[in-house]
Amino acid sequence: MIVGNLKPLEEIVASIADYKNIFVLGCGGCVSVCLTGGDRQAHELATDLNHIRHYKAGKPKFNVHTVERQCEPDWLNTYLTIPENTDAVLTLACGAGVQTMASIFDSLPVIPAINTTFMGSNVEPGVWQEMCQGCGDCMLGVTGGICPIARCAKTLFNGPCGGSSNGSCEVDQKIPCAWAMIYYKLKKTNQLHYLMKVREPKNWQPAGGAGPRKLVRPFNKPL
């Protein structure tokens, strides 16, 4: 899923200071699952923002709502009604949701309340771990299902660097060394031969090196 993190309250306050009627919009998708931008967090944020001490020239009014998925134009076009007097939208969606909102409601300022951080998964209660950088050319099949692009600090392709120590990355002992994990996983699955091959330099074009990426799919034929 896409993981995000709420911006510091002071930054959010500064970004909405010029507006009187603010529509706080949560997203029921990924950011709801990672407990950052869902309906509950939208209400909590509005409550936190609703203190006069934050504002020099009067407190704005907040309307709170959550839409199922802010990254889908159909949801926004069909199901979302923005209150008439709204002069800015403060959204808790990821960057994709913020941009979809901004393009559909193009006469309103749309302000992000969260920082979109990474694509990851929930590895233990309350902890999300970066897993994928969307490089467009997946090599997980030869790396034991552990991604060196997302999880090695140097995005190495050919095994652990000289800084791998006791299973930890040289950057921080709390970060596991992705290549040490890959080594032990491939050993377990009897696939260490994958580590003996010199991997060719990566083509970064599918990773965004050729400009913004797009997926175009034909409509499915009936089964």
Added chain:
Amino acid sequence: MSELKSGSNLEKILNAGHFAFTGECGPPKGANVDHLNEKLSHLVGVVDAVNMTDNQTAVVRMSSIAGSVLMMEKGLEPNFQMVCRDRNRLAMMSDILGAYAMGIRNMLCLSGDHQGFGNHPEAKGVYDIDSMQLIAMVKKMRDEGKFMNGEDIDGPPKLFIGAAANPFADPYEYRVFRLAKKIKAGVDFVQTQCIFNMEKFRDFMKQAVDMGLHQKCYILAGVTPMKSAGMANFMSKFVPGMDIPEPLIKRLRGVAKKDQSEEGIKFSLEQIEEFKEMEGVAGVHLMAIEWEHRVPEIAERANVLPRPVVD
């Protein structure tokens, strides 16, 4: 003796079967080259080549190409270091051509310390390619006369290709295979991480020799003389990839503070004597960090002087 790939002094020495002795020097943190020249002056005639580091520990310094050229002006042969952290493949290839055109003949291909360690931790690390791929790229440029994309190079860079090997990083059982992989990628010589754990290094070399790696690539053992017990303790705790056994720290602590540097040098000399006899070790790479003025003395006491001259 085989045909020379680069004709560098270091290659000639190794190719002739001499025990190589290389040094290391960091470029200045500024455009003032006085201190660099002073450091280099101690190394003339004492070592076969000198590594010129590339923004080591991710701290900005004068470029390693410029440092290498300044070194040549002093009559020393550079081993030009290049890390994958700061350049993409375009910048790397163009710098390799520039380095060669300026007279550089040895090159060390490294991943580089992560930018988070340095003085610009906010920087975006490049890591377009890794050290393994850099080795293969330089080899392709040299032997096939082609850029990575297959286009012809007008005047291929004939470089002696080096890399690092760290027998003390983990997973230990993979390290010798990583060296084998670097050889497969095209490396001519490797310099190891500073060795302090001799027992582990003996074991690593045995594995390398059993696999015949020493016949495909020159292995230079990394030696760093400890200046004090404090330095040993600091390196053991804070420098990535270091393996400093407790008995060595104890040995340094066991003598008076003023004698600790002498004790550190003594340990280095004992190591060098053992490396001279160790199967598969082709030389020593002495990393006397900001201790260049002690290198002539160490070389003298290690009985590696005068350095051989090979035509």
